[in-house]
Amino acid sequence: MSKIMIDGVEIDVPPDYTLLQACEAAGAEIPRFCYHERLSIAGNCRMCLVEVKGAPKPVASCAQQVKDQRPAKDDALPMVFTSSPMVKKARNGVMEFLLINHPLDCPICDQGGECDLQDQAMAYGRGGSRFDENKRAVEDKDMGPLVKTVMTRCIQCTRCVRFITEVAGVPEIGATGRGEDMEITTYLEAALSSELSANVIDLCPVGALTSKPYAFNARPWELKKTESVDVMDALGSAIRIDARGEEVLRVLPRLNEEINEEWISDKTRYAEDGLKRQRLDRPYVRVNGKLRAATWDEALGAAARALSGDANKIGALAGDLACAESMKATLDLFRALGSPNTDCNWDGAKFPAERAGYVFNSTIAGVDEADAILLVGTNPRIEAPILNARIRKAWLRNNARIGVVGPRAALTYAYDYIGAGPQSLRDLGAFARALGDAKKPLVVIGAAVFARSDAGAVLHALGALTLKRNGWNGFNVLHTSAARVGGLDLGFTPGAGGADARVMLAGGVDTLLALGVDEVDLPARGTVIYLGTHGDRGAHRADIILPGAAYTEKCATWVNTEGRVQYGERAVFPKGEAKEDWTILRALSARLGKTLPYDDLTALRAKMIADHPTFGRLDYAPGAAAGDARLGATGEFNAAPFASPVTDFYLTNPIARASMTMAACARAAAERASAKVAAE
């Protein structure tokens, strides 16, 4: 630790702290534009100037470290001043220069109200302008369907350049020209290809990069902000849902060091307009082959009739967006009816029974510490872009060596390609030693591997690797479904002698209750009751549609791929006549004469916690404490190569498929891919 005097107060900070960090630790506020904790230091905005005793000029505090300061006279501690007249004047001057070429268009700027430049100009700016010349104007750049640019507003902090290059790992933004003519652009104005691209909007301290879908929609102070959890992938990123009235207008990231730091994927951010389209806002019943709008009474009556037959001939499947409450209610209802036919693995996956066998045991934050990472049957870049950014961080900062068994993809980091199929697991070559020697080895298995017929053999082969260290379990499953771990924790799997998803989807039951199952074809025979939110694949097949609430419209419990239980909060009410899912199931249970023993959410959650204690601990990832899992059995490998379950990142669930923004992104990505093929 190094001692330093900040504004006359002595503090003790790590020697590699920058002066800016030391000042913050001492409680002084340092304005900044270019500096960002998670990006490299550029030192080009000059807003963070401070006075250092003995230095002839003000010092950019973001770019000097505490250990580089020499002692003041008579071996006194180095002295830094953050609010002296010199500092005030210096910041005043910097702000004046920044504003010279910045347009006065705050009234029509989407950043207004949440603009660093606006805020800091209030604190440090002069009252008026002394600049009589013409202001510079810059042509706007096309950065794709998500990022709207008004480049005249750009102050060249280069945060976007550094983010895309360092965190997203797709170096596409750069600063061309120099001096007054410096411009931020992509190469030939190509659309950004990163799945994390829209984070540059949050990073931009001014209104140069703003959100295209949200352009001119609202002012930040009009919005009701709800802190919730994302369900677009299985990571459960922390999000803030901004809504006005009954409309979700945008989704922003929330800080959660354990999961998403402060980034979210483009899908998390922009699938939100899918919440307004293709919605099921009233019950439907199929009459003479056609879906007809019905009342709740009719629909629930029809559903109860369909479910009241032979208990062995009814079944329930849970899709990717089913919350724990709805699965718990379904499970309790089916067990009460005497049916063992329940499954949350609609893809036919078979996970180990022990919790450690199906969660991400190293935790997402633990990826940062890993020094050897083996990806098996997964493409994290499209299955969980936030996790991919973590792996890239481990590769960059921790020198982690990465091996891939599975699809060969552009992952934003260099890796040893070991093979496409499970056969290559027999001999990992040099990588086996890298894993063995690693202090914190990490194996990430895609959830799709568990749906293979040779899942047992694959797991057995991986179980042979030594992945345990003291307090560290390197066996990790990367799910793609926000519902899956919750379903597995609840035991939403076939009961004794029950039919599994494969049997049910092949038409093994007469009545199938589908909780938002849209990624597979539901059976053509029998009665299908669909409880969901969107008119997607499942609803098209359904005989009875019970409209439920999307993740922004209900208080729900989600369990992420680490086994971390999180509560999502309601930002708006369900659309039209739709209801929160568990209340529908509760009403249905009453019709069936098996009334579920809970009348409100608190009681339901209490029952859930009583039956499954893991739900009692919020925001806790067990990590290595999850214990051991018995992994697989010996068996023959299947010749088929591993494949990622995600084919199009932008269209993985009904909400994303209903979103115009996601459709535009998918189109841009397809054009990029075909252009690449044409070039080769």
Next chain:
Amino acid sequence: MSARRLAAEQPASFAFRAEAMPEVERQLAKFPPDRRASAVIPLLWLVQKQEGWVSEPAIRAIADMLGMAKIRVLEVATFYTMFHLEPRGRHHLQVCGTTPCALRGAEALKDVCLRRIGKKFVVRGDGAFSWEEVECLGGCVNAPVVAIDDYYHEDLSPDDLEALIDKLAGGETITPGSARGRQTSAPEGGAETLTDSALYDGSLERPVKLPNRPENA
């Protein structure tokens, strides 16, 4: 200086000619394999040497050669004004217009260029010449200076410049340096000071007392 953009019309592709390859290899060999990106400026120079300007396909080709992102090469190419982003004439004149040259008649040289070649940055109809005004070339002592292709031509009068243009147009080679026959920046007509031959024959040598010198040494 105004915003520098890539030319609207671009060739379909770029490749170094075979005779340029030894120099390309030599430049690449200067840097360790994981620092290949350091060769970006030399390679852009070689592109410009070969084509006369830096085209978009060339930027892509260099990015591929050096394992860099295309945008990084574009950043470098647009940063340095000496990389031409649009086609130039076979001979490109850079007329220094900074104060010392301006005082010594650069304005008249610009008039010659305007009359003989045309507007700045516009290639003459026959493709032979283009010109631009640049900031200080650092040859102030021999002002006014015009850099034609790779070499400085100094002490130019408007007539000298016209003659140079005529020679180049006729396919002749021109000699760089002072148009008035000065040796580098030495005075015209030879040295005017330190001309006494006694300065150089040792006759003026005097013993020098150096501090800290041992006695009798």
